[in-house]
Amino acid sequence: GAVVSQHPSRVICKSGTSVKIECRSLDFQATTMFWYRQFPKQSLMLMATSNEGSKATYEQGVEKDKFLINHASLTLSTLTVTSAHPEDSSFYICSARTGQGNTEAFFGQGTRLTVV
Amino acid sequence: SQQGEEDPQALSIQEGENATMNCSYKTSINNLQWYRQNSGRGLVHLILIRSNEREKHSGRLRVTLDTSKKSSSLLITASRAADTASYFCATDHSGTYKYIFGTGTRLKVLA
Numbered sequence: 001g002a003v004v005s006q007h008p009s010r011v012i013c014k015s016g017t018s019v020k021i022e023c024r025s026l027d028f029q030a031t032t033m034f035w036y037r038q039f040p041k042q043s044l045m046l047m048a049t050s051n052e053g054s055k056a057t058y059e060q061g062v063e064k065d066k067f068l069i070n071h072a073s074l075t076l077s078t079l080t081v082t083s084a085h086p087e088d089s090s091f092y093i094c095s096a097r098t099g100q101g102n103t104e105a106f107f108g109q110g111t112r113l114t115v116v
Numbered sequence: 117s118q119q120g121e122e123d124p125q126a127l128s129i130q131e132g133e134n135a136t137m138n139c140s141y142k143t144s145i146n147n148l149q150w151y152r153q154n155s156g157r158g159l160v161h162l163i164l165i166r167s168n169e170r171e172k173h174s175g176r177l178r179v180t181l182d183t184s185k186k187s188s189s190l191l192i193t194a195s196r197a198a199d200t201a202s203y204f205c206a207t208d209h210s211g212t213y214k215y216i217f218g219t220g221t222r223l224k225v226l227a
Contacts, residue, residue, distance in 0.1 A: 105149070106161075
């Protein structure tokens with residue numbers, strides 16, 4: 001299957017700083033990318049959907065000014081957690097799909113963010 | 117919330133037994149996928165079943181889909197200790213093309 005690379009796999013940052021997570025589709029063009037967050041022992045919650053060249057669509061309850069998403073090219077989407085706080089510590093996973101309809105989504109390996 | 121429900125939330129079985137997990141969802145879908153996640157790790161894709169399919173097999177895995185009941189099941193036969201993980205269904209919703217995950221089933225296979 002297609003490969004989605006997510007970087008970094010782990011990051012520790014201080015409260016108040018910003019962290020950028022990259023999601024790249026390595027061998028296909030991803031028209032749509034998704035960002036999920038997963039707290040311990042819970043399921044993945046969709047945060048936002050990003051389409052190349054347009055603004056991301058955020059799910060209800062997700063602060064768009066705190067979680068900045070940029071999908072500047074068909075192979076790269078970034079999630080920036082701004083002014084991070086300990087409660088932002090979580091596992092963040094991106095997903096990319098080649099098109100709409102009956103196409104499979106491919107997932108990155110996730111980024112574990114710890115805010116101290 | 118659009119999130120799907122999975123049951124059971126947790127399942128503990130002996131090695132060699134079969135494990136069945138169920139997923140229910142709320143709206144029309146294009147396809148449904150099952151994933152495995154080991155503790156603290158990324159997702160491993162297991163099977164994709166499309167809305168016009170009723171059953172798929174892959175090795176020891178069997179997935180069924182009943183769109184009239186908006187439900188799917190994942191059967192793992194002859195389970196092994198290495199199958200211990202969390203299992204999630206993810207539904208691709210018609211119209212929005214978002215993948216929404218179920219609540220997950222934590223499977224523990226005892227050696």
